[in-house]
Amino acid sequence: MKAKYISYQDTHSFSKLVLDYVNDEEFLKSFYSFRPDMDGLKQAVDARNFKGNRTELVAVLTRQYQNVKTNKSVKHNIDSLAQENTFTITTGHQLNLFTGPLYFIYKIVTAINLALELKIAYPEKNFVPVYWMATEDHDFEEINHVSVDEKNISWIQQTNGATGRLDTKTVAAAVLAYKGYLGISKNGKKLAKLVENAYLNNNNLADATRVLVNSLFENYGLVIVDADDPTLKRQFCDIIKEDITEQRSADLTVKTSEALEKQGYKTQVNGRDINFFYLQDNLRERIVEKDGKFVVKNTDINFTREEIIAEIEANPERFSPNVIMRPLYQEVILPNIAYIGGGAEVSYWMQLKANFDYYEIDFPVLLLRNSALLVDKRSAENMNKLGFNFEDIFLPTEDLQTIWTKKNSESQITLDDDRRALQAVFDKIKLNAFKIDKTLENSADAAKTKTNRLLENLEKKFLRAEKRKHEISLNQIENVKNRLFPNGTLQERVVNLAPMYVNYGDDFISSLIENFQPLGGDFTLLLPS
Known part of the structure; x- marks a missing residue:
């Protein structure tokens, strides 16, 4: 594959906040600490005041990997975390079935590539790419399905607890369906074997996900963290107690959100x-304060202030952070300098800056993950034959069809020359009207407006009639758009790894490693070589 890079703005697919952040909008600077560039990263490294326990982190990771066959680069990276000159580059994501949409893969590749770039820039330091598994999320319906060839493969299971703890006994049917799609090609059989080993030979979804992701990325030294761990949670005890009993975070987040919203930014x-x-097996329910007690919703569990403090100190693993607290937890236990996320994540992290400042936790560099569109050979050939540049494909289907029709019509279907001629005529009419009676000037303007509207409607009829003559080419345009933008959205938000792996095998991930530029600030088009 070869790569071509275009600005995020030209994709028409990213929010105002994301575009302004990438373009260094002055107003946003108070909502983060360092710019997402090499200078900003160096400042983050120099300023990092990591207070977590490196020895405990290494011990937890070593235990989590004890039954996972790993490349020596993974073991090396885990061991290096004990050293003061080692830092992490982290991305996080839910435990989507069979890796979920492609952007999950893109997140990890961005983290790997940034770690490599930093090691080259600062060889005296170590940089470890980390995938933080969101094992404590409980919204199973968000992650229990995967899209392959416009068909959904789903894992049917009832649960209300943390998805990472979910038993994999019932996943066999979904694995079988996925293997059926992968087929009998060499690449398909290889991925099928990896999936089968991960999901059928491990007892829970966290372990299954770790094994599958490790098998895809172990050569690049990726370290996978499951923070649903009592040893790691104990390091977060003080913040857990303060948030539950003092309840300051809501006000800080609201003020930040209001400031962003006043500038027209959507908060997440x-x-x-x-x-x-409150987290136990098959239970993850919100804690609320009611009538002087701390109540676990939808249960009979409740605590006095003294009792909940004692419970946190005795069993910190039973307290699971929500989206507001999870980033703080991450930065407490990891020597992290950069977090890599999608547009929505960049937005919500900015909402948390005041929270980080309050708890005196270093705020990492926020880096927008690499985004990509892989253009298959057939689509590339069709676009070339139709006379479009690859950048054009981000335009709406109807716009592309109109552009093509106007370029290829043998008839005159635009009335621009006629409009200009009529403009001159109406200017003359308006002047005469003014000489006769000043009040007639408005009537002349109204007549011109009505005539222009009639011309616009006539032009639309010309265009529709001309389009009917080119049905085959216009259908080709629609088909290309549907292939590259399933469900009308970016490919990476829908398509799973499966078709890419079947077609390209390990070369797909290695091509991403080769072509993604984490500090490039552009969208990546992956084209046939």
Whole structure:
């Protein structure tokens, strides 16, 4: 594959906040600490005041990997986390079935590539790419399906607890359906074997996800963290207690959100008075304060202030952070300098800056993950034959069809020359009207407006009639758009790894590693070589 890069703005697919952040909008600077460039990253490294326990982190990771066959680069990276000159580059995501949409893969590749770039820039330091598994999320319906060839493969299961703890006994039917799609090609059989080993030979979804993601990325030293761990949670105890009993985060988040909204930015998350769930097997429910007690919603569990403090100290693993507190937890236990996320994540992290400042936790560099569109050979050939540049494909289907029709019509279907001629005529009419009676000037303007509207409607009829003559080419345009933008959205938000792996095998991921530029600030088009 070869790569071509275009600005995020030209894709018409990213929010105002994301575009302004990439373009260094002055107003946003108070909502983050360092720019997402090499200078900003160096400042983040120099300023990092990591207070977490490196020895405990290494011990937890070593235990989590004890039954996973890993490349020596993974073991090396885990061990290096004990050293003061080692930092992490982190991305996080839910435990989507069979890796979910492609952007999950793109997140990890961005983290790997940024770690490599930083190691080259600062060889005296170590940079470890980390995938933070969102094992404590409980919204199973968000992650229990995957799209392959416009068909959904789903894992049917009832659960209300943390998805990472979910038993994989019932996933066999989904694995079988996925293998059926992968087929009998060499690449398909290889991915099928990886999936089968991960999901059928591990007892829970967290372990299954770790094994599958490790098998895809172990050569690049990716370290996978499951923070649903009592040893790691204990390092977060003080913040858990303060958030639950003092409840300051909501006000901080609201003020930040209001400031962003006044500037026209859409905020992503809403703070709560208490930002923790109570977590047990098959249970993850919000904690709320009611009548002087701390109540676990939809249960009979409740605590006095003294009792909940004692419970946090005795069993910190039972307190699960929500979207507001999870980033703080991450930065407490990891020597992190950069977080890589999609547009929505960049937005909600900015809402948390005041929270980080309050708890005196270093705020990492926010880096927009690499985004990409892989253009298959057939689509590339069709676009070339139709006379479009690759950048044009981001335009709406109807716009592309109109552009093509106007370029290829043998008839005159635009009335621009006629409009200019009529403009001159109406200017003369308006002048005469003014000489006769000043009040007639408005009537002349109204007549001109009505005539222009009639011309616009006539031009639309010309265009529709001309389009009917070119049905085959216009259908080709629609088909290309549907292939590259399933459900009318970016490919990466819908398509799974499966078709890419079947077609390209390991070369797909290696091509991403080769072509993604984490500090490039552009959208990546991956084209046939």
